[in-house]
Amino acid sequence: MDGTNLTAINLGKKFHQHQFVLRHLDLHVKPNQRVGIFGPNGAGKTTLLKLMTGLFRPTEGTIEIDGISPFSGAEGARIRSSLGFVSHQTYLYNEMTVLENLDLHGKLHGIKERRTRIITSLENVGMTDHMNRPVGQLSRGMQQRIALARSTLHEPELIVFDEPDTGLDDFAREKLQGFMQTGLSERTMIITTHNLELGMAVTDRWIILLNGVIAYDIDSVATTNEDFSYTYKQIMSSTP
Amino acid sequence: MKDLTINSTPQKQYRPGTSLVITAIASTVALSVGFYMALIYAPEEALQGGAQRIFYLHVPALWVGALAFLVVFISSLGYLFSRNTIWDIIARSSAEMGVIFLTLGIVAGAIWARPIWGIWYSFDPRGTTTLVLWLTYVSYIMLRSIVGSGPRTSRLSAFLGIVGFINVPLVFMATRWWRTLHPAPTIVTSDSESGMPQEMFLAFLVCLGAFTIFYAFLMIYRVQLEQIVERVQTARSTLGLF
Amino acid sequence: MKKRAFGKDLPGLIQQTWLLLKKDALVELRSKESIPLMIVFCIVSLVIFNFTFDLRTSNVTLLAPGILWVSFIFSGLLGLGRSFTRETERETLAGIRLAPVDPAAIYLSKMLACFFSVTILQLLLTFLMVVFFDVNLAKPFVAVALPLGSLGFAAIGTPFAAMTMNTRAREALLPVLLLPVLLPLVLAVVSSTALAMDNVEWNEISLWIHFLIGYDVLFLTISFLGFQIIVEE
């Protein structure tokens, strides 16, 4: 498996007529790279991730995964199904059981041997005991684990995490971290989080996003955790 | 950061220029001539008297309303296919203009109907269709103001602009059949244009043309204004970025 | 060679539509939310009509088609809005859109879900009309007009509900936007229901039935093609 690369050129997105949330953003993510994106609230992190996954259509510029735009017809659909997205929203139907939710997404992704794949992904997140319970009855941490199982069900080559640790307790966060480090090897991964420690532990390239532009971008080998934390705090404290 | 300044606004700018001045002069002249012909030149209609002169205002206003909504329809399609903001600006300007002219046409019609038919409003096919047209574009403007400005609003209102316009002939057909299959109200709905004296017809045509030119002038002015607003707001958010 | 319609992969479209439709049915069966709400609203409005119009056997046949369809449209609007706001509460629609799903499949599934739920509503409403007001609605042409009306309502109501789902004041905005577009449909169904109750011949009612079919086909096509521009962000 070669992994997937992602290229964004001159990316821009606006929701209101005159306000760009992101503008003139260039980013290249190499196969198997693990990128951590940090920044204050409203910096455009979630927007960037939703553009990557094809949930948002760019207002300006292009985004390509393995050289293909996620909006280009059948090819684009194939590319979109090689992506996984974990958000702080679970995207799960509370009325349906864990198994029904995963089965629906499995079918929509056109996965063969769904049953074994579902069991495997539930084992990965340690939720096999709860698969016949409605999602609405599970705790927030459990729901987040199911969301993780949902987004890795189709074995995506590029996984995008949008603040996956929101609302998790320390124990659940540790499990998440372990899963990211060991369970998702050989994948391209992009993660945003406010938890700098968690972010630095699971990624090897660190980006700080500020007001819709990349303010800082460095490889983990080129810096130390302390230096990066210092830079991060400097940039954060400089924002109004 | 240099390229973030307002000079890089992608849309083509209309400068307050020749087209605006020409249409301004043309519409002033045409409207003056039109009203002279409508009020003085055209002979008094035997049956309806002075009230008939409202027609030189009523029909052109409704015609411009319908034309404005045709423009909304076309520019909505244009926006969906090209995603160029200029189409959206034209659509929203034209929708506003259409509502204003249609309101005028409906009110003028009511003022005419009171002395002639003895009622202010008749839900005949034309009356109903006009009212539905008016409602559709009032709701169009409401949608825009509720969702706020942005690409999503432009797409949603383009869809509404298309569906609303396609709906108009359906409303007309449905109301006409409704009346033919139900007892019709005992009022004459025909304008009996066949027996119109030539002077009347001429005055009518001049008014029609004058209103159309006036619409063109207002549109140019309105689109220009909208582009200035766009520039101001882009500049503002650019300043915010610094 | 795959079968294609409007540039879409047809078997995939049908399969996705079926999946999403089953999902909607399951969610509705478990939550028991929209349909009971619509039904109770409908009964309440029938009771109110009974008193405000002072319905008796002498005038009820004249007013019945109007009452039937007004109750139907307003209860239907309630369920229509609900089916999309339910999807936005936990952004589940975004979850669906993450999978390679054709927006047209989302449209078809929501449209069919709406069609089925308003059909249930309509059957019950017809039954209640008979019980409460003793009008004879068991006519063959009524059976033709009712589903055509429901289909048209679902066809054009679905994109409008999707349009308003993320807006402020959506409960008020949906009827304001939708009712002008529904007017021809309402005229056609009320007229054809009234004619059908009069036991007219086919050639007298055929105009309206053809009109209804045309309306349904037209707005199904427009919504089918245009749904993508409504759901994308």
Next chain:
Amino acid sequence: MNNAIFAFIAYALLWAMLIAYIVILAKRQSEMRGQLDEIEHALTTQDTKQE
């Protein structure tokens, strides 16, 4: 003739509406032009500061 009064009302109404509309547009336009000048001025001073 009584009917002529109705015509007169209609024409007066037309002119009142259209003039009101044009006045609103013109007001808004001059306001916006003022703002634009202000912002452009602010931008140029900012540019010279940066240089």
